[in-house]
Amino acid sequence: MPINSKYIFVASMDVDTEKEALFNEIYDTEHVPNLLKVPGVHSATRMKGEPFALTLGGSTRSINHEGARYSAVYEIDGPHVLVSPEWAKAGEAGRWASEVRPYTRNRSHALYKVL
Numbered sequence: 465m466p467i468n469s470k471y472i473f474v475a476s477m478d479v480d481t482e483k484e485a486l487f488n489e490i491y492d493t494e495h496v497p498n499l500l501k502v503p504g505v506h507s508a509t510r511m512k513g514e515p516f517a518l519t520l521g522g523s524t525r526s527i528n529h530e531g532a533r534y535s536a537v538y539e540i541d542g543p544h545v546l547v548s549p550e551w552a553k554a555g556e557a558g559r560w561a562s563e564v565r566p567y568t569r570n571r572s573h574a575l576y577k578v579l
Contacts, residue, residue: 469539476532483567494558504541
């Protein structure tokens, strides 16, 4: 997967089971499209963690997914994007803030500089 931006921002979280369908609908149809309109945001990819098997050193072991179940990865120009007025406005737009955010937990955010 080629990364063309200088920074990667990752937002991870869990959501209450009874709100999962709404979470996915709003994330895909409102939240990500709103954030993609922010200057300096170039792409967004959503992911859901899964358990897996891994072979290392001749031994295979099963690994459970740890941490938040859902993550979104954003390619951005730099840390300044995350404190811009446009980012703040996009993060509160639509139904995300009132209908989804209250049902999320185990939230974490990380910023990575692409080398």
